[in-house]
Amino acid sequence: MPHIFTVLGARPQFIKAAPVSRAIAKEGMTEVIAHTGQHFDALMSDVFFDELDIPKPAYNLEVNSLGHAAMTGRMLEKLEEAMLAEAPDIILIYGDTNSTIAGALAGAKLNIPVAHVEAGLRSFNRRMPEEINRVVADHVSALLFCPTQTAVRNLAAEGLTKGIHAVGDVMFDTTLAAVKRAEGRSTIIETHGLKPGSYAVATIHRAENTDDPERFLHVMDWLEEAARMRRIVMPVHPRTRKLLVSRGLTLEGLTLIDPIGYLDMARLLSQSAAVYTDSGGLQKEAYFHRVPCVTLRDETEWVETIEAGWNRLWTSKTYAPRRDITDYGTGDAAAKIARALQHAL
Incomplete structure (x- = not known):
């Protein structure tokens, strides 16, 4: 019976898994x-396993709150030990985090095939760790599961043409x-006294926005200006909250709340x-x-959301004409x- 070793570490990966x-x-x-x-807060991690019925992890490596190199190195060491104990047939990784690269390298160095879900995406900004x-x-990776044809073309441009599967987007499956589960279980709209269609949702967590003090302030100024038009509800990533507190920012017009589970976010x-947002996953979920x-970035790897008129960069004032995005599939990416x-296998 084929045995798969899956590496997860952050909110978007739990959702995709x-x-x-x-x-x-x-x-x-x-x-x-x-x-x-990597995401160790219960509100950023445990809640997703409960809400989405993901099997409980057999290994909890507890690697967090370190720099990129130290975090990735510690993950590599612990993942190698677990992989040797499990002797899997394949390593399954998701997305673009430090957990992703650590899982990929640990598997490759042990000569275990690696399968990458959400392969081929490119922002073409090498300053981004992602x-x-x-x-x-x-x-x-030996198997590359692409969510779009653009991703397939990106891989071909880099000489990768074997083991590629265009499967659609697993986040659409989730x-x-x-949606129906959230309607029955989530009370977030009522809790915060929100009127449907009258508010916006914001999230900020990417290093490109939080590591540069001047850029961070620019993003916060943009959000405060946007809040003049409509109320903004912002689940606050721990890194972002720490920055807001250290700079004494209150963000007029924004309702700041703790990180929330997937069902609450879906209903919100x-x-x-x-x-x-500066989140790649949230760009798609919005669509x-x-x-x-x-x-709230200078580029995006999800270019089809821009081309289809459902997304724009903050440096642009207008949207393209709107249309549906067929590349994301019909909700059967996971089965594929x-x-x-x-x-x-």
């Missing part, structure tokens, strides 16, 4: 999950499953009028709920991934 883990089990394969601890993580992970997004987005893993 939920439908894939179910599909893996349905195909009769076994899966063991290692949680690196870009480096994606590029390296792709180049050591969104479809979560679905009832909002706009999304302002899934057909809510216009402004990306599981079948490809079964076939490869």
